[in-house]
Amino acid sequence: MPTDFILSQTDGRPMYLQIMEQIKSRISVGDWPSGKKIPSIRELAAATKVSVITVKRAYQELESEGVIVTQHGKGSFIAETGNLSTKLKEQEMDKHLQQAIEIARSLGLSVTDLQKRLSDLSGSKSSQSSEEK
């Protein structure tokens, strides 16, 4: 089973988040399809040299997000949810938007201001491309 996860020591984020993200990215690129059995917590811990409890935490969070399902005694599997990879990409996008909202707040901009900016930005891009034509 390919478990060549590479985790970063200098990445400021906690290890469990890094593990979650690597699993999600494998799902979104299609390497780990729905229903696929994923490594057990201990297998992944041994492969990544990260403590069992950290991998357990990552799996628990992924489970509560509905990304994986764990069947007692059988192991963990990628959830059979339809278009999981699309959902994960949407989540990723929401995360960036959330960050944009926070920066907007620190600049004293309202969500409406932000929406206007967003449509201006995408509008200016499409007008640019139409000019090029």
Place this chain on the structure above:
Amino acid sequence: MSEYAFEMQGVEKSYQHFQLSNLDLKLQKGTIMGFIGPNGAGKSTTIRILMGLIQQDSGNVDVLGKSMPLEQVEAKWGIGYASEDMRLYEKGTIQWHMDFVKSIFPAWDDNYAKTLLKRFDLIPQQKIKGLSHGQRVKAGLLMVLAKKPKLLILDEPTTGLDPVARHEVLNELMDVMLDDDRSILFSSHNTQDVEQLSDLITFIDKGKIIESKDKESFLQSWRRIRMNLAQGATLAKLQGVVEQRQVGRQIIVTANGFTDEMADTYKKCGAEITAVENMTLEEIFVSEVLSSRQSSNSNLNRQGA
């Protein structure tokens, strides 16, 4: 069978200049505990008591279901112990040592020993005399690992190892954890090793356990908060704050058990929070030790007054 690999309860040990007081410590099977403390904190004393090498003045010690030091002979079949100052015979080869340990421990795994020789890059025909420090440490660990102990007790296993050797050793430790019946206690002052591998973390200082809990809760509860304070405003004193440093209008607070409510209180005081940062285990360790020493000092002062 007990769910713990070992259990220490109310353990005391007094020396002329050092005292281990009311020590409670237990390790669940299938987990790794990192045991961290400054020099002279009592790490090795604790480990020696666990091994039955010294006897506690009072308190109960159970290792693999055997009472220590009374049943230490039985317990030791299942324990693998390696420490920094463990010596191998200078004139013996690695192979001689392997044969020797094998002759005593029936659980010795020849295939695993061969694998370890390769992974640790050791030559069986080589005499101990000619080995470097790193090679000696790895040879010592090989003798311990190949007898497949249920409980591994390692006193500073990575001290003095180069990065490659350290990596090899840590890899082997994690492979032990594939078996959920085996457990590891390892002491270290290298918090980076401990942070990565351990399920449980125990901090010890001046003969007392300061804190012992699972690593994720440690990392979850400690935060460093950076704030800018409005002119003339003062920050409320909140519980859990271990350190508060102010430079001009910038304030850095180190807190254990930081919550959103605390953030709200700070905002009401006129502070703008610019960052809430995670802390490394090393930073948490230093904060824990300092705050524990502060509180014991203030207790002393109160007693004095």
